[in-house]
Amino acid sequence: MGRSSIVYVIGLSLIVGLVLNNLSHTSLNSMNTYVNYYGATQAHNIAVSGANIASSKLLMYGGTPQNFGVTFFGGYDTLLYAINTPVANSVTIYSYSWTFSGDTSGTYRDTVQAVFQKVQFSQFSWFTESEVNGYLNPDGTHGPYYGASDWKITGDSVWGPAHTNNHFNLDGRPYFDQKVTALYPAVLGGTGNPDYHGGYEWNVYEKRPTPANLEANMEAFAGSGGAVFDGAGGTKDVELTFINDQVRVQVPPNGSLEDTTLPISALAPNGVIVVEHGDVHVKGTYQGAVTVAAFGGSSYPNKGNVWIDGNVVAKTDPSQDPSSTDKLGLVAGRMAYITEDDTRNSSSELNLQAAVYCENGELTAQNFWNIPVSGRVNLYGGVTQISAGSLGVFNPGPPLALLHGMSYSVHNDPRFLTSAPPDFPVSDSYQMVSWWEN
Numbered sequence: 001m002g003r004s005s006i007v008y009v010i011g012l013s014l015i016v017g018l019v020l021n022n023l024s025h026t027s028l029n030s031m032n033t034y035v036n037y038y039g040a041t042q043a044h045n046i047a048v049s050g051a052n053i054a055s056s057k058l059l060m061y062g063g064t065p066q067n068f069g070v071t072f073f074g075g076y077d078t079l080l081y082a083i084n085t086p087v088a089n090s091v092t093i094y095s096y097s098w099t100f101s102g103d104t105s106g107t108y109r110d111t112v113q114a115v116f117q118k119v120q121f122s123q124f125s126w127f128t129e130s131e132v133n134g135y136l137n138p139d140g141t142h143g144p145y146y147g148a149s150d151w152k153i154t155g156d157s158v159w160g161p162a163h164t165n166n167h168f169n170l171d172g173r174p175y176f177d178q179k180v181t182a183l184y185p186a187v188l189g190g191t192g193n194p195d196y197h198g199g200y201e202w203n204v205y206e207k208r209p210t211p212a213n214l215e216a217n218m219e220a221f222a223g224s225g226g227a228v229f230d231g232a233g234g235t236k237d238v239e240l241t242f243i244n245d246q247v248r249v250q251v252p253p254n255g256s257l258e259d260t261t262l263p264i265s266a267l268a269p270n271g272v273i274v275v276e277h278g279d280v281h282v283k284g285t286y287q288g289a290v291t292v293a294a295f296g297g298s299s300y301p302n303k304g305n306v307w308i309d310g311n312v313v314a315k316t317d318p319s320q321d322p323s324s325t326d327k328l329g330l331v332a333g334r335m336a337y338i339t340e341d342d343t344r345n346s347s348s349e350l351n352l353q354a355a356v357y358c359e360n361g362e363l364t365a366q367n368f369w370n371i372p373v374s375g376r377v378n379l380y381g382g383v384t385q386i387s388a389g390s391l392g393v394f395n396p397g398p399p400l401a402l403l404h405g406m407s408y409s410v411h412n413d414p415r416f417l418t419s420a421p422p423d424f425p426v427s428d429s430y431q432m433v434s435w436w437e438n
Contacts, residue, residue, distance in 0.1 A: 039108035047097035050077035051112040054093045075099030089118035115434040119427035122355040122416035125160030127384040134387025140302045150388035160412020170194045221423045225270035231278015242284035271422035283310035291329035291421045304333025311351045328354040329421030335361035348375030355381045362389030368405035377408040
């Protein structure tokens with residue numbers, strides 16, 4: 001009996017000891033888990049907070065800020081800005097954080113990466129500073145509808161991103177297949193009920209580059225691996241006729257001073273062609289990636305126009321083959337005119353596959369209010385302009401009818417959402433394209 005009691009007591013003591021030991025280990029493990037969780041969470045929060053601070057600095061300033069470090073929340077964070085190559089106008093923010101737990105658990109680290117890219121204006125199907133007509137004649141006088149509000153109505157559609165730094169004027173049921181953004185809410189007419197298929201967002205402003213910066217950038221780019229022509233105040237305007245991978249250069253457009261055909265790659269190895277102090281005329285089928293620009297400069301305010309004299313299309317049609325590497329940018333310091341052509345009629349079509357950018361003007365049809373009904377413009381790419389270019393005059397009806405000029409259809413080129421023609425204008429500000437947390 002006594003021996004049994006001793007065995008019982010010893011066994012119970014061992015069991016209790018094991019239980020207490022397990023409880024002690026569990027308690028210690030729980031504390032370690034808590035300390036590790038707290039340290040890791042603290043390091044992560046520091047990294048996220050630092051990345052947000054660095055992002056704000058990048059979005060607030062036009063240039064890339066200096067790298068910096070901050071001490072806060074019981075730890076430290078190093079913020080680095082890395083300009084991405086070969087992706088142009090792209091910056092990655094690296095936020096490297098660490099914090100010390102204060103015990104044997106050691107140092108905790110975390111990383112957050114954010115990629116920002118300057119807004120590429122090639123991505124917009126439709127972009128304006130203001131939704132009003134801004135037609136200017138080549139001599140600088142105003143067209144008859146200058147300053148009138150531009151309205152999108154039933155039957156109008158924009159296939160691709162649409163933006164204005166003012167407000168849209170909408171009546172009936174115009175259709176937008178992708179997101180619509182603007183600085184101010186849309187002004188609706190009496191029957192206004194727009195179809196925002198991709199949603200909408202107001203209080204959005206996209207800053208365009210200043211004329212001086214845009215011209216200086218493009219002229220420098222063309223001067224180092226591209227082609228630069230001096231229009232000499234309009235006495236030497238240039239005509240470019242694309243013939244696949246060749247281009248016919250005529251100066252002036254009748255070729256009296258120069259008439260040469262050569263490979264595009266020989267004329268402008270980097271793909272950028274600039275006419276200074278003059279206009280440029282374009283037509284034909286291009287192959288490869290090219291941007292053509294014209295600037296008048298302060299001395300020639302009525303020059304710097306792009307004249308679209310006929311179809312301007314890619315050799316490999318991007319609307320049928322998204323892998324096409326043929327891309328065209330047209331940049332006008334002033335207006336982009338679709339040249340008047342008396343041979344057009346109501347069934348005519350002009351095809352333009354390009355991203356168009358008008359620095360101080362708009363894409364329009366020459367004398368649109370006077371010419372007969374001249375068919376339709378099919379734009380596959382998009383247009384960025386200071387005002388809303390008109391191509392024709394409509395009888396509001398009912399029924400709705402084109403009285404003069406041309407109608408148009410705008411479809412965005414999906415390739416231009418991420419990859420623009422060479423040196424095509426970008427915003428002075430950045431937008432976030434990705435955010436990664438460890």
